[in-house]
Amino acid sequence: MFDKIDTIKTHLLRWSGVVVFLLLWEAAPRLGWLDAQFAPPFSTVLGAIHELAADGSLAKHLVISIWRGVTGLLVATLVAIPAGFLLGLRLPVWAAVLDPFLRVLSQVNPFSLMPVFILFFGIGETAKIVVIAWVSLWPILFYTITAVRNVDPLLLKTARSLGITTGELYLKVILPASLPVIFVGLRIGAGLVFFMIVAAEMLGANAGLGWLVHNSAMNYQTPRIYAGATFIVILGYLLNRFLLALERAFFSGEQEQVDLVPARRSSAPSWRPGWRSAAAAASVIFVFLLAGGREVYLSNLANASLGGHLGHQEEAGEANVEYTCPMHPFIVREKPDVCPLCGMRLVRKSDAAHGAGH
Amino acid sequence: MSNLAENIIPDQEPKIVIRNIGRTFHIKKSPAGPHDFVALQEISLEVQKGEFVALVGPSGCGKSTLLDILAGLAKPNSGAVFIDGKQVTGPALDRGIVLQGYALFPWRTVRQNVEFGLEIKKVAKGERREISTRFIDLVGLKGFEDRFPHELSGGMKQRVAIARALAYDPEVLLMDEPFAAVDAQTRETLQDELLRIWEETRKTIIFVTHSIEEAVFLADRVAVLTANPGTVREIVPIDLPRPRQNSDIRSSPEFGWTRHKIWELLQNQPPADHRAGEQRPVADAISPSAAL
Ligand SMILES: Nc1ncnc2c1ncn2[C@@H]1O[C@H](COP(=O)(O)OP(=O)(O)O)[C@@H](O)[C@H]1O
Ligand SMILES: [Mg+2]
Numbered sequence: 022m023f024d025k026i027d028t029i030k031t032h033l034l035r036w037s038g039v040v041v042f043l044l045l046w047e048a049a050p051r052l053g054w055l056d057a058q059f060a061p062p063f064s065t066v067l068g069a070i071h072e073l074a075a076d077g078s079l080a081k082h083l084v085i086s087i088w089r090g091v092t093g094l095l096v097a098t099l100v101a102i103p104a105g106f107l108l109g110l111r112l113p114v115w116a117a118v119l120d121p122f123l124r125v126l127s128q129v130n131p132f133s134l135m136p137v138f139i140l141f142f143g144i145g146e147t148a149k150i151v152v153i154a155w156v157s158l159w160p161i162l163f164y165t166i167t168a169v170r171n172v173d174p175l176l177l178k179t180a181r182s183l184g185i186t187t188g189e190l191y192l193k194v195i196l197p198a199s200l201p202v203i204f205v206g207l208r209i210g211a212g213l214v215f216f217m218i219v220a221a222e223m224l225g226a227n228a229g230l231g232w233l234v235h236n237s238a239m240n241y242q243t244p245r246i247y248a249g250a251t252f253i254v255i256l257g258y259l260l261n262r263f264l265l266a267l268e269r270a271f272f273s274g275e276q277e278q279v280d281l282v283p284a285r286r287s288s289a290p291s292w293r294p295g296w297r298s299a300a301a302a303a304s305v306i307f308v309f310l311l312a313g314g315r316e317v318y319l320s321n322l323a324n325a326s327l328g329g330h331l332g333h334q335e336e337a338g339e340a341n342v343e344y345t346c347p348m349h350p351f352i353v354r355e356k357p358d359v360c361p362l363c364g365m366r367l368v369r370k371s372d373a374a375h376g377a378g379h
Numbered sequence: 380m381s382n383l384a385e386n387i388i389p390d391q392e393p394k395i396v397i398r399n400i401g402r403t404f405h406i407k408k409s410p411a412g413p414h415d416f417v418a419l420q421e422i423s424l425e426v427q428k429g430e431f432v433a434l435v436g437p438s439g440c441g442k443s444t445l446l447d448i449l450a451g452l453a454k455p456n457s458g459a460v461f462i463d464g465k466q467v468t469g470p471a472l473d474r475g476i477v478l479q480g481y482a483l484f485p486w487r488t489v490r491q492n493v494e495f496g497l498e499i500k501k502v503a504k505g506e507r508r509e510i511s512t513r514f515i516d517l518v519g520l521k522g523f524e525d526r527f528p529h530e531l532s533g534g535m536k537q538r539v540a541i542a543r544a545l546a547y548d549p550e551v552l553l554m555d556e557p558f559a560a561v562d563a564q565t566r567e568t569l570q571d572e573l574l575r576i577w578e579e580t581r582k583t584i585i586f587v588t589h590s591i592e593e594a595v596f597l598a599d600r601v602a603v604l605t606a607n608p609g610t611v612r613e614i615v616p617i618d619l620p621r622p623r624q625n626s627d628i629r630s631s632p633e634f635g636w637t638r639h640k641i642w643e644l645l646q647n648q649p650p651a652d653h654r655a656g657e658q659r660p661v662a663d664a665i666s667p668s669a670a671l
Contacts, residue, residue, distance in 0.1 A: 091491070116406075173480075173482070175478050175480045175482035176482050176484060177474065178452060178476070178478065178482065179446075179478065179482040180495075181452055181470055181472065182450045182451070182452060182470045182474065182475075182476045183472060183495075183496050183499045183547070184469065184470045184471045184472060184499070185499050186449075189499060193498070194484070197484070197486045198484075198485075254631075278529075316635075
């Protein structure tokens with residue numbers, strides 16, 4: 022009984038914080054506490070969201086950003102878990118030697134690595150996926166290494182006494198025993214995905230929530246910045262809740278772990294997916310990846326042809342002036358600005374390579 | 380003295396021959412600097428087929444180390460172990476182990492845990508189910524097949540571990556303080572159950588314990604180990620009638636004498652140089668009961 026009241030109380034408290042925040046957001050610009058130019062009231066942002074939803078572009082941005090986020094996370098997982106097994110179990114010396122280096126890499130501000138990514142992967146879809154995969158890779162890798170090394174030695178001993186092969190030991194004992202800890206790393210990695218989506222979609226994107234934020238900023242459409250940012254926050258929150266729910270379902274006997282890995286955990290699953298539900302989940306993800314990939318492809322395609330038209334016909338005249346960065350010629354803006362990559366002032370494109378090109 | 384003959388002269392080829400096992404650990408980090416630590420020295424023991432032998436000894440005398448060597452999980456520095464005349468070179472499905480910490484796979488149900496060894500043995504699914512059902516029944520866990528380990532009591536977990544070790548039909552069961560973690564009452568129940576299972580399955584069992592009472596209650600013979608280095612002090616035959624389960628044999632005078640004899644052996648450990656090479660006559664060990 023008390024429990025129930027307590028839960029209701031906790032929920033009220035938690036959500037009342039959000040409500041107060043939204044009220045303040047609405048009131049502050051209206052009362053002149055904040056400059057409405059930079060912080061438009063919540064209702065104005067809602068208006069912008071409504072506008073975006075009405076013409077269907079919001080759905081498109083959502084699908085495209087989720088596609089990039091999920092793909093990046095999948096790539097990170099597929100690289101980090103085998104790498105974690107390899108470093109944690111097969112190459113302990115390498116792991117010890119590489120450890121400081123990997124720590125440094127994982128600490129490097131991913132934004133400052135953008136030029137390197139561009140150098141290696143250009144500004145296409147690959148670069149965006151790589152940027153996202155890069156940030157989520159590290160927690161998954163480190164948690165995997167810790168997990169595979171801390172499997173209960175009694176379990177290993179029991180399995181080994183059966184003359185089990187190494188492959189079976191990995192698949193049937195070490196992987197399932199480490200899964201609860203690996204999953205925590207996965208959840209932390211997933212938390213960084215939407216954090217990086219703005220950066221990723223700065224790289225020559227033409228759709229997606231990150232692009233929406235970025236493009237709106239370039240065009241001084243402040244309410245749309247907040248609209249995009251709101252959805253990025255919501256997506257991040259939902260993904261976290263989803264993964265937490267999965268974690269509880271699989272490893273329910275465990276307490277919620279935020280970022281500490283105890284040496285040994287009493288993993289106690291209440292439910293493990295059978296082959297059928299795992300296959301069902303995999304096919305849902307697969308279908309989404311296909312559908313989202315198609316959306317991304319179409320969007321890239323449409324933009325390529327649209328860009329051509331804009332340049333030659335509709336925007337002919339004074340609007341034809343474009344600004345570009347002398348260091349990063351693929352950065353093109355319709356208004357004077359600084360380069361998002363290096364911070365240099367953009368120069369008129371017609372003054373630079375543009376004239377020669379046409 | 381009539382009980383002497385059957386224990387001294389084996390009437391058949393021994394199932395397990397442990398010959399002059401030595402095991403040394405190289406200690407790198409210690410206050411005394413790096414040195415070699417002799418965990419086991421010249422351990423020799425023969426176990427008959429279907430026999431129940433208990434190993435007792437103080438903590439750290441090398442009981443688990445010896446069991447690891449028997450399981451093929453560790454190699455001795457000297458000596459060898461033979462099972463059915465064949466030298467042990469690694470782990471195999473002819474030996475099953477049961478450890479103190481249950482070591483159940485937490486992501487597997489009771490049935491899936493019991494079937495683990497069968498999966499490794501590549502037994503077909505239908506047959507696996509049949510076998511696991513039989514062994515779950517044998518350890519008295521019918522109705523708990525789909526529970527996860529965290530939903531079981533300590534005693535139930537240990538039953539699952541026993542069923543898992545028996546399911547792939549090893550001829551030898553190696554048990555390392557399997558009942559040390561459960562409460563006294565559950566412990567006695569499990570001991571009764573183990574004797575019943577042993578009589579039904581006729582496995583050869585080597586059972587490590589630090590409880591003298593447990594060793595005397597369960598075993599045909601008790602090997603008393605001493606520490607630093609780990610050696611077999613004496614092998615004490617237990618001449619108590621069977622079946623012992625569900626009886627008040629624990630309160631019989633014979634039981635008390637035997638227990639006291641082993642207790643004395645463990646208390647008055649002779650200095651190391653006296654021990655070497657000397658094997659006391661078994662008659663000494665059982666004199667109180669023989670005098671009856
Ligand atoms: N891997 C190891 N490295 C170093 N010393 C060990 C190792 N394993 C066991 N020992 C030592 O060998 C002795 C016997 O250990 P163990 O077989 O576990 O004893 P018991 O099971 O009888 O309590 C102990 O003193 C222990 O510290
Ligand atoms: Mg031990």
